[in-house]
Amino acid sequence: MTINSNSMQEHDFTLLLDGLQSITPELEEAIFKSGCDDATLSLRFGRLFLTFSRTASSLREAIVSAVLAINGCGFGLRVLRVDVCNLVTQSEIARKIGRSRQLVHQYMIGVRGPGGFPPPACNITENAPLWYWCEVAYWLWSNDLISQDVLQEAQEVAVVNSVLDLEHQRQIAPELTKEIMQSLFLCK
Known part of the structure; x- marks a missing residue:
């Protein structure tokens, strides 16, 4: 889009x-x-x-x-x-950019492309690591592999979901959310 x-x-x-x-x-x-x-x-x-x-x-x-x-x-x-989930597999990255999974894997290990592909965000000890789509989109955009519009959409949806997720946690566990936010110096 x-x-x-x-x-x-x-x-x-x-x-x-x-x-x-x-x-x-x-x-x-x-x-x-x-x-x-x-x-x-x-x-x-x-x-x-x-x-x-x-x-x-x-x-x-x-x-x-x-x-x-x-x-x-x-x-x-x-x-x-x-x-929209911000966590993506190697296959989902390939599908989103219309490239093969093998090419994406080569980007990830630095065999193809400029290197510096973002590391996985979670499941790193599993055989199915997940990456943040907004980080991958930034790397792809920085290397002229996707348009700025695609990057902007990825970032906007990730931020909207982060804010909505935090508000949901405030609704279901207000004290815990407040304590953790205070512990992390995010609010007073």
């Missing part, structure tokens, strides 16, 4: 919801009236989610406006996260 801040474009994304586990006509009406007439409400595995096709000047603007609308619609409904 191309982002051009000077023009309006359609952005497709899905928001995972928290607070309810069933769809009612009243909920659908509240979501529609909150400004989400460009979304489809669904339920899967006990999780409500909204799939959007929202017109905005950027993906970030589209997501933020949707989150604010949902959080304000009532029913105790909150946005949990954008349904």
Whole structure:
């Protein structure tokens, strides 16, 4: 998806919801009236989610406006996260950039490309390490392998999800979240 801040474009994304586990006509009406007439409400595995096709000047603007609308619609409904995982496998990286898994592996071990591929973020002791997509996207963009638009989307979604994840933790474990944030000098 191309982002051009000077023009309006359609952005497709899905928001995972928290607070309810069933769809009612009243909920659908509240979501529609909150400004989400460009979304489809669904339920899967006990999780409500909204799939959007929202017109905005950027993906970030589209997501933020949707989150604010949902959080304000009532029913105790909150946005949990954008349904995009920042952790990716080697195969997912290859799929995202339209290259072979073998080429991505060569980037990772420094046989191809300029070197300096980001190290895995987790599962490093397993046979299935995971990388942060936003770090990989930055490396790819720095080496002219993806556009700045793709990098920007990766970074924006990662930050939005980080903020939503922190807010979710504040809701379910407020004291623990506060203690840990204070311990890490992130707030007073």
